[in-house]
Amino acid sequence: MNAVTHSEDFASFISASPSSFHAAREVAARLEEAGFHRQEEEEPWDASRGGHVMVRDGAVMVWWVPEEVKEVRFSIVGVHTDSPTFKVKPNPQADVEGYGQVNAETYGGLLGNSWLNRDLGLAGRVFTESGEHLVKTDPIMVIPQLAIHLDRSAREGVTLNSQNHLHPIFSVSGGSLVDILKTDAGTDEDIVGFDLVAYDSQGPARIGPDREFFASGRQDNLLSVHAALAAMEKVSATTGSVAVLAAFDHEEIGSRTNTGAAGPILETVLRRTAGALGLSTEDEVQRAFARSACLSADCGHAVHPNYGEKHDPSHRPVLGQGPLLKHNANQAYMTDGWGTALWNRVCHHAGIASQDFVSRNDVPCGSTIGPLTATRLGIRTIDVGAPLLSMHSARELSHIDDVYAMSQAIASFWEIA
Structure with a gap:
């Protein structure tokens, strides 16, 4: 594997993952093909040697148990499967102006504005009386931009009202959106429930003179999901820790769900695994947590050459120069001195470069699952991620060297942490 072949695999993964539900199932399917055992939540817990995977809606939890576990501890990589998009309302269709x-x-x-004039499809899941069906339609809709002749002020910037201006159109012939979904699901049954989001149908592409840039939607945070998946597929040894991949849903809307990082899903997996490995008291579990570490892997910001003033003058991460170690004095990111030392050791072991990201003092940064995981579990956590441009747009930009380096770093973390 190298940066090119890794990026090709990443492109295939993104194309197969138009929604968080697809992403979770794609992770599970690939790991099961690699020999991981599928764990159902209502079944007795399995912490036998080797890999295990559990899917809950749009989240997927993975744990790999080494041959010898002298004292239980966990090396956790936390990521998220969801991305900013549009979600279909309960009454999915309206007829407006024909x-x-x-x-x-x-x-x-x-x-x-980045979603205007793009060929959009719908993806997610629908429910019928016979059960759940994953769907991914062809491009069937578009949000057309208002012509410049009807809005001369658009030259100075486009102001969009999310209620008035961001509804896609899909028909002028009176077609039924529900019928389209039933056809895609391969069912004649009535749809009794759904969770559907929009996706941009333009596939991933490598661009630039040397094709070093990687352009695609949903890189935040499928880039980290795929990086961890590729590392987990090849995991063969740790220093005795249980390697854990926690791919949460709903990070983009606060994580306060039963599949989000603010919920109990990761703690449940860790506690059930600890119990299956013989820990029977709360003191033993807490000692295992105290020995553990978490890498919160989410994407970060590269310096934008057209908006250099938006970045800290002393911290200017650039695409292609390595993953980011993310810092914030107000703990929007969890990195501290201990975490910096660990990350430097991880990168040295992997043979990759790293960059520091810190926001300007007057430009507040976002946050990640890192603070939520650390607060909920008390496990030491650091925040890292590949640099992006155009984050949260319909089409984000990364560098294939950083994409590959993230997977190398995660593999290194599981090997030495």
Whole structure:
């Protein structure tokens, strides 16, 4: 594997993962093919030697138990499967000015203007009386931008109201959106429930004179999900810790769900694994947590050459120069001195470069699952991630060297942490 072949695999993973539900199942399917055992939540817990995977809706939890576990501890990589998009409302269709429109609301902090004039499909899951069906339609809708002749002020910037201006159109012939979904699901049954989001149908592409840039939607945070998946597929040894991949859903909207990092899903997996490995008291579990570490892997910001003033003058991460170690004095990121030392050791072991990211003092940064995991479990956590441009747009930009280096760093973390 090298940066090119890794990016090709990443492109295939993104294309197979238009929604968090698809991403979770794609991770599980690939790991099961690699020999991991599928764990159902209602079944007795399995912590036998080797790999195990559990899917809950749009989240997937993975744990790999080494041959010898002298004292239980966990090396956790936390990522998230969701990305900013549009989510379909319960009454999915409206007829406006002779057009069939999709009733949708914004999900997460998306850049609305980047979604204009793009060929969009719907993806997610629908429910019928016979059960759940994953769906991924062809491109069936678009959000057309208002012509410059009707809005001369657009030259100075586009202001979009999420209720008035961001509903896609899909028909002028009175077609039924529900019928399209039933056809895609391969069912004649009535749809009795759904969780559907929009996705940009333009596939990933490598661009630039040397094709070093990677352009695609949903890189935040499928880049980290795939990096961890590729590392987990090849995991063969640790220093005795249980390697854990925690791919949460709903990070973009606060994580306060049963599949989000603010919920109990990771703690449940760790506690059930600890119990299956013989820890029977709360003191033993807490000692295991105290020995553990978590790498919160989410994407970060490269310096934008057209907006250099938006970045800290002493910290200027650039695409292609390595993953980011993310710092924030107010603990929006959890990195501290201990974490910095660990990350430097991880990168040295992997033979990769790293960059520091710190926001300007007057430009507040976002946050990650890192503070939530650290607060909920008390496990030492650091925040890292590959640098991006155009984060939260319909099409983000990374560098294939950083994409590959993230997977190398995660593999190194599991080997030595």
